[in-house]
Amino acid sequence: MDVYEAVDSRRAVRAFSGEPVPRAVLERVLATAARAPSSGNLQPWHVYVVTGEPLAELKRRATARALAGDPGDEREYPMYPAELASPYVDRFSAAAAQRYQALGIERDDLDRPKKIAALNSEAFGAPVVLFCYLDRTMGPGQWGDAGMYLQTVMLLLRAEGLHSCPQVMWTMYRRTVSRTVGADDGLVLFCGVAVGFEKEGVPRLRTGRADMTETVSFIGV
Numbered sequence: 001m002d003v004y005e006a007v008d009s010r011r012a013v014r015a016f017s018g019e020p021v022p023r024a025v026l027e028r029v030l031a032t033a034a035r036a037p038s039s040g041n042l043q044p045w046h047v048y049v050v051t052g053e054p055l056a057e058l059k060r061r062a063t064a065r066a067l068a069g070d071p072g073d074e075r076e077y078p079m080y081p082a083e084l085a086s087p088y089v090d091r092f093s094a095a096a097a098q099r100y101q102a103l104g105i106e107r108d109d110l111d112r113p114k115k116i117a118a119l120n121s122e123a124f125g126a127p128v129v130l131f132c133y134l135d136r137t138m139g140p141g142q143w144g145d146a147g148m149y150l151q152t153v154m155l156l157l158r159a160e161g162l163h164s165c166p167q168v169m170w171t172m173y174r175r176t177v178s179r180t181v182g183a184d185d186g187l188v189l190f191c192g193v194a195v196g197f198e199k200e201g202v203p204r205l206r207t208g209r210a211d212m213t214e215t216v217s218f219i220g221v
Helices: 003-009 023-033 052-067 088-102 112-121 140-159 168-181
Strands: 045-051 128-135 163-167 187-196
Touching: 003 140, 023 045, 023 140, 045 052, 045 140, 045 168, 052 112, 052 128, 052 168, 112 168, 128 140, 128 168, 140 163, 140 187, 163 168, 168 187
Parallel strands: none
Antiparallel strands: 045 128, 128 187, 163 187
């Protein structure tokens, strides 16, 4: 699979088969992803790879919190700006409607937030979840580095025939996650990334992207 194919086929998969992912594959991906750009070569990311019974127990605990209507732990950083203006709010709304419809959750369902949280806390059936942390002393530049690192991980997973789904949702249950992985208070959870093989027979959701003319300006060309 070439780079263009990996980028074009990468999407957030929300239905995994549960088939185990060989540890050797994960090690190969994560070792290679270390070549991702890193300002000053700080390599600020710290990743915990959780699978097997520890992941099953984490899912049980997080799902119990979700089904109980637990609002989650206090956020350590905002997922989105408090006020989203057009065109960003339009893109967000369109993608959310498409995503939840594909999951079989109607917008007017009163239990919608609880159902969404429960699906996320099961990592959509993925047999592996990577939890990416950063040291609390890191700044915006290093958060950008972590984003480039995770994108590199997800593209390498595609090269291995695997799919992924980045999940900021796990920050809602960061205390439960930290107890599972043993992360100390000096680290802040950036997100989780569900990893696995895509489940067959499930409709494939692919959200649209803005036309290049909306986001790119050529100067002097």
